[in-house]
Amino acid sequence: MPDLAVEPTSVAQWQRLVRTAGEACNTRLDEPVEAYVVFMLMRFSKCTTLGREALAIRWLEGMQASGERSGGERLRATGDECLLICGLFPQRVRRRALPFSYYVGLGRGAYHTLARSGVADDSGPYDELARGFISLMELLQAMRDHDPEAALQPGDAAALARQTGSHRAWDRAAPENVTLLDPNRRR
Numbered sequence: 001m002p003d004l005a006v007e008p009t010s011v012a013q014w015q016r017l018v019r020t021a022g023e024a025c026n027t028r029l030d031e032p033v034e035a036y037v038v039f040m041l042m043r044f045s046k047c048t049t050l051g052r053e054a055l056a057i058r059w060l061e062g063m064q065a066s067g068e069r070s071g072g073e074r075l076r077a078t079g080d081e082c083l084l085i086c087g088l089f090p091q092r093v094r095r096r097a098l099p100f101s102y103y104v105g106l107g108r109g110a111y112h113t114l115a116r117s118g119v120a121d122d123s124g125p126y127d128e129l130a131r132g133f134i135s136l137m138e139l140l141q142a143m144r145d146h147d148p149e150a151a152l153q154p155g156d157a158a159a160l161a162r163q164t165g166s167h168r169a170w171d172r173a174a175p176e177n178v179t180l181l182d183p184n185r186r187r
Contacts, residue, residue: 014038021142025168027135036125037136040080050089055081055103059110072117075110079129082107087140090152090160100156101163108133138168 007013015038022028029037044050059078065071082103085092093100108130115126129136144150152160152172160169 010042011038014041017143021139024142025138027139030128032125033128033132036129044084050081050084055106059106062110063113072114075114079107079110079114083133083136087137088144090156094156099163100160104133104164134164134166138166141168
């Protein structure tokens with residue numbers, strides 16, 4: 001990814017970063033999804049509590065109150081946090097000893113439920129966020145490629161490719177000759 005260019009506003013700066021990452025992984029986002037991702041990144045850039053709350057409990061609370069605004073907010077926060085962890089902080093997945101598929105499934109499920117609940121003012125982007133979760137995760141990972149400490153490591157890339165079908169993770173693991181077969185699968 002090329003060097004960052006300075007933009008006049010923080011929204012424009014985040015938008016440029018999202019578009020540049022999209023170009024790096026051949027992903028073009030529709031305007032509502034791009035806007036959602038930009039504002040999600042802006043929200044979480046000020047957040048210091050990412051990963052401190054149990055996601056499954058927040059998801060369950062959101063499901064119990066899915067017809068109410070507070071339930072929708074919990075579901076949105078769950079989907080966003082799962083996407084951010086898989087995309088920007090994959091090393092946290094390894095530290096927590098949970099599979100990538102856990103975060104992907106939980107995040108997709110939260111967005112899918114939010115799209116169907118009718119609680120959100122505009123459920124439009126949530127269905128697209130659920131369907132495009134892997135592509136969005138790959139786009140967020142492309143933002144961190146230049147940082148060796150944050151980049152997806154070959155072993156993690158192999159696990160991600162096995163569990164989610166991520167093409168980008170497959171491309172990262174394959175040159176390192178990392179085993180991509182699932183060792184738990186019976187023959």
